[in-house]
Amino acid sequence: MKKMVVAVLVAAVLSGSYFYFQGTSHAAQDKSPPASSSRVVSVTTGEVSSLAVAQSLSLVGKLNAEHAVNIAAEVSAKIKTIAVAVNSTVKKGQLLIQLDDDKAVAAYDEALAYRNDEKRKLTEFQRLLSRGAITKTEIDAQAANTSIANARLKAALANLNDHAIRAPFNGTVGFYDFSPGHMVAAGGELFNFDDLSSMRLDIEVPEQYISSLTVGINVTAKSQAWGDRTFTGKIQAIDSRVQSDSLNIKVRVVFENSDHALKPGMLLATELDFIPQQQAIIPVQALEYSGTKRYVYLVDPQQKVHRTLVALGERIDNNVVIKKGLKTGDRIVVQGLVNMRDGITIKDITPAVGVTS
Known part of the structure; x- marks a missing residue:
């Protein structure tokens, strides 16, 4: 009998606890804040x-003369005359170095005499052909000999001209370290020759700026050698491809340099001003x-x-x-x-x- 009473009491306690916690849970839910x-x-x-x-981009590059060569001898010979001084400005075609050409002159004179003799023979053969004194084959052979003589004369003249080294364009003579009597070999470089009136600067621009690049855009630049002086150039050309390793594209900028303030090899800090x-x-x-x-x-x-x-x-x-x-x-x-x-x-x-x- 006692066991039955205890069981009833336990059931009543559990039932009350259930309803109590259920009610508390619903109340808590009713008080929760609204969803965000x-x-x-x-x-x-x-x-x-x-x-x-208006975008701009700062880049650094090294200057080069727009036209620049290393003057070299075409033939082996001794220097006979140095016609220009270091750092002098010369015109296209002006004599720079005269090599000893005595043998070249003699070879040319010999080739000229040989050619003239072959032409004389051809004229005589043509006169004889009209009389039927020689065959067509003989005159054709002489015509071939005359052509060979003309070719030899041209070669001798070219060799003679190679002994006179002339300026390929208007430019400035670089440093040299030789004097008359110095023996030069064919292909041996004598000095640098630059046209300083116009300078070019090749810079590498990141590919993200390609859409903003246009030929003719102004580029400003400064050099440590000239302090606050600003040089103005223009984009002359844009490369046809992007470099696969750096993803940059080469751009060539040209600067007018009438006072020769800019020199090949100088570093320039540039500023590209793109179209807004x-x-x-x-x-x-x-x-x-x-x-x-x-x-x-x-x-x-x-x-x-x-x-x-x-x-x-x-x-x-x-x-x-x-x-x-x-x-x-x-x-x-x-x-x-x-x-x-x-x-x-x-x-x-x-x-x-x-x-x-």
Whole structure:
């Protein structure tokens, strides 16, 4: 009998505990806050604006003369005359070095005499042919001999001319270290010869700037040798391919150098000023920072926000250029980012105006 009473009491206690905790659980659920998706946050918004942004790029390169050669001898001979001084400016075709040409003159005179004799024979053979005194075969053979004599004369003249080393273009004579009587070998370099009136600079531009590169763009440059003096050049040519190892493209810049202030081999620090392009721009305060990534909250027509990853360009005062992730006309949250979460509904408390500061 006692066991039955105890069992009834235990059942009653368990039943009461069940209803107590069930009631408490429902009460707790009734007091829980509403889901975040139902929250409405007041914010300031604005449209992504467009601005003509003038980009620039700083690069360093080494100068070369636009026309430059190493003057060398075509034949082996002794130097007879040095017709120019170091660092002198000469005209195209002007004599630079005269080599000893006595043997070349003799060879030319011999070839000239031989050619003249062969021409005389050909004229005589033609006269005899008209009389039927010789055959057509004989006159053809003499005509061939005359052609050979002409070729030998041309070769002798070319050899003679090679003993007179002349300027290939207008330019400036470089340093040399020899004197008359010095023996030079065929192909031996004598001195540098540069046209200093125009200088070229080859620079390597990252491929991301290819769309902004155009022949004729102004390029400014400075050299340590000339302090604050600025030199202005123009892009003359753009290479036909991007280098596979560096992903750069070569660009050639030309500088007018009438006063010869620039010299081959000098380093120039250049600044490329690209043509301004329209780009999306937003205030810096609209950005949310997360490690190395940057986000903005894009507002859709239903007033819901979407956390959007963006790629940034250069900063302009209190604004920043958006390279990727937004387009002009998009509406974004500008102020009120503290309470922002992806997908919540916002209440816009500002008029729809451009967001550029």
